Amino acid sequence: MTWVILEDVSLRDGLQFEQKFLPLEEKLILFHLLVNAGLKRLQVGSFVHPELIPQTADTDEFVRVIKDEYPDILVTALVLNGKGLERARDCQMSHLTMSISASDSHSRRNVNRPSLEALTDMIELVKSAVDSGIQVRVGIQCAFGCVYEGAISEDKIVEMASRLAESGAVELNLADTTGMGHPMQVKRLVKRVIHAVPGRSISLHLHDTRGLGIANMMAGYEAGVEIFDVSAGGLGGCPFVLGASGNVPTEDAVNLFDQSGVHTGIDIEVLCKVVDRYEELLGRLLPGRMNRVIKAQNGFCP
Amino acid sequence: MTWVILEDVSLRDGLQFEQKFLPLEEKLILFHLLVNAGLKRLQVGSFVHPELIPQTADTDEFVRVIKDEYPDILVTALVLNGKGLERARDCQMSHLTMSISASDSHSRRNVNRPSLEALTDMIELVKSAVDSGIQVRVGIQCAFGCVYEGAISEDKIVEMASRLAESGAVELNLADTTGMGHPMQVKRLVKRVIHAVPGRSISLHLHDTRGLGIANMMAGYEAGVEIFDVSAGGLGGCPFVLGASGNVPTEDAVNLFDQSGVHTGIDIEVLCKVVDRYEELLGRLLPGRMNRVIKAQNGFCP
Numbered sequence: 001m002t003w004v005i006l007e008d009v010s011l012r013d014g015l016q017f018e019q020k021f022l023p024l025e026e027k028l029i030l031f032h033l034l035v036n037a038g039l040k041r042l043q044v045g046s047f048v049h050p051e052l053i054p055q056t057a058d059t060d061e062f063v064r065v066i067k068d069e070y071p072d073i074l075v076t077a078l079v080l081n082g083k084g085l086e087r088a089r090d091c092q093m094s095h096l097t098m099s100i101s102a103s104d105s106h107s108r109r110n111v112n113r114p115s116l117e118a119l120t121d122m123i124e125l126v127k128s129a130v131d132s133g134i135q136v137r138v139g140i141q142c143a144f145g146c147v148y149e150g151a152i153s154e155d156k157i158v159e160m161a162s163r164l165a166e167s168g169a170v171e172l173n174l175a176d177t178t179g180m181g182h183p184m185q186v187k188r189l190v191k192r193v194i195h196a197v198p199g200r201s202i203s204l205h206l207h208d209t210r211g212l213g214i215a216n217m218m219a220g221y222e223a224g225v226e227i228f229d230v231s232a233g234g235l236g237g238c239p240f241v242l243g244a245s246g247n248v249p250t251e252d253a254v255n256l257f258d259q260s261g262v263h264t265g266i267d268i269e270v271l272c273k274v275v276d277r278y279e280e281l282l283g284r285l286l287p288g289r290m291n292r293v294i295k296a297q298n299g300f301c302p
Numbered sequence: 303m304t305w306v307i308l309e310d311v312s313l314r315d316g317l318q319f320e321q322k323f324l325p326l327e328e329k330l331i332l333f334h335l336l337v338n339a340g341l342k343r344l345q346v347g348s349f350v351h352p353e354l355i356p357q358t359a360d361t362d363e364f365v366r367v368i369k370d371e372y373p374d375i376l377v378t379a380l381v382l383n384g385k386g387l388e389r390a391r392d393c394q395m396s397h398l399t400m401s402i403s404a405s406d407s408h409s410r411r412n413v414n415r416p417s418l419e420a421l422t423d424m425i426e427l428v429k430s431a432v433d434s435g436i437q438v439r440v441g442i443q444c445a446f447g448c449v450y451e452g453a454i455s456e457d458k459i460v461e462m463a464s465r466l467a468e469s470g471a472v473e474l475n476l477a478d479t480t481g482m483g484h485p486m487q488v489k490r491l492v493k494r495v496i497h498a499v500p501g502r503s504i505s506l507h508l509h510d511t512r513g514l515g516i517a518n519m520m521a522g523y524e525a526g527v528e529i530f531d532v533s534a535g536g537l538g539g540c541p542f543v544l545g546a547s548g549n550v551p552t553e554d555a556v557n558l559f560d561q562s563g564v565h566t567g568i569d570i571e572v573l574c575k576v577v578d579r580y581e582e583l584l585g586r587l588l589p590g591r592m593n594r595v596i597k598a599q600n601g602f603c604p
Binding site: 179180182183184185208209210211212214215217218219249252255256259260261288289290293 | 481482485486487510511517519554
């Protein structure tokens with residue numbers, strides 16, 4: 001494999017906890033710039049209750065505006081229940097991202113029931129979307145550990161992935177929600193899940209909370225993963241840890257793969273202009289490294 | 303291999319470009335705290351001209367104070383020429399770190415001659431130290447690339463390592479001075495150098511400029527490296543790139559290896575108190591992640 005697909009989630013996961021509200025027009029500009037940089041998959045919003053995530057309340061309108069304009073781009077959005085699926089159908093979405101937690105504690109906090117009970121509902125939701133001709137990927141949260149429960153059984157992850165694949169999900173996304181994953185674990189679990197769901201794609205959503213995001217990405221690549229979630233500038237992730245970044249910065253992932261001779265189709269210099277725009281809009285520097293390095297160019301010490 | 307040795311370089315590489323001058327008493331406290339956390343190897347200063355690096359002008363005094371107090375700790379310092387070696391001998395140092403660049407441009411900037419010419423002098427310096435019963439490690443700077451020259455020939459690195467090993471260096475340290483190394487390259491070059499210098503140790507000094515420090519560390523470990531340079535809090539590295547951290551934070555490396563089941567002998571919670579002290583002394587947060595994560599404990603979002 002000499003290529004990978006990077007899915008930028010900055011417009012959804014990146015913005016969802018930001019205090020500053022970006023208007024639709026601005027998000028459309030950011031989307032356009034990301035596509036210009038070479039991104040082919042973008043997670044642009046959530047079909048969830050506007051009170052839960054006000055930042056993505058404009059998702060319906062957003063996808064209607066861009067739907068026909070970008071036929072080559074995979075545009076996806078988060079759906080968590082039947083109401084969200086209805087909205088997504090009304091918007092004629094062809095791809096959706098769903099999410100379930102492998103941690104019982106986390107699952108109870110989110111949907112008031114343990115994960116295997118939540119799985120039953122999720123399977124119905126996946127089937128319903130698939131019956132409408134929608135491609136579905138399901139993210140399994142806390143796949144590499146949970147701050148409440150510690151380690152999560154790998155057998156449980158494999159079982160959840162298998163059942164979701166059987167129900168029609170085309171892609172299983174293993175999410176390191178807490179940033180507790182480490183490279184050896186990523187390799188081991190990814191290989192097990194790939195083996196358990198033949199014919200399905202496996203993707204990774206890695207948080208950099210403990211500084212292991214890029215190392216885990218490399219481990220995932222070595223284990224056979226071809227699709228990775230990233231976020232321009234490293235925007236998003238967990239907002240409650242001071243100084244901790246969340247998602248792997250898109251530009252740092254592009255550099256990793258560029259250096260490794262693995263094709264992403266993304267122009268890092270064009271991409272960094274989008275990071276600039278995010279930084280200007282949000283009024284702070286984002287944690288990604290390559291935007292700084294490219295600006296410093298030869299001005300830094302060897 | 304289920305253990306690694308982490309050499310903390312915060313007192314030397316970490317402090318050398320800091321504006322704020324730390325007095326000897328404070329450095330001794332920091333050293334003591336690092337040893338308490340479990341560090342067994344520390345690079346504490348430089349025997350270079352005080353005008354070049356004023357921060358380490360007290361190295362002679364520092365090592366005299368601690369020399370007999372810590373018999374189990376490997377205390378090392380940087381030496382770049384014969385005058386420095388004389389001072390180190392006067393201080394009865396038993397281990398020294400020397401340094402040469404594999405990049406001709408970088409070497410010319412540092413010692414006014416290309417690297418293979420500088421190698422001739424370095425070999426004499428190594429021999430002279432070894433003849434005095436001093437163990438020597440030599441760092442090969444820009445081993446993974448140079449901002450002026452781009453890629454550096456791997457054959458050249460292997461040749462330099464071989465000749466330094468023949469001259470008596472017990473350890474070759476491959477330094478990613480510019481942070482341009484990437485995991486596949488680290489694995490490939492480390493394996494070649496290990497093969498070329500049987501009976502010598504190979505260590506890695508990795509900069510996190512492009513966010514690949516930890517990923518490169520894991521790659522080095524997988525390729526057989528047992529000794530890694532780290533710096534508490536991620537202090538040090540290149541001060542001229544805004545927002546770019548330099549050295550791999552000791553606490554983040556400890557977490558990586560703890561999670562991977564690899565023994566470091568270091569207690570991360572005790573270590574983070576040293577990071578706190580550095581942050582207080584220098585008046586800013588350092589880039590390491592684990593100090594933040596440990597403080598946030600269960601207060602952060604899963």
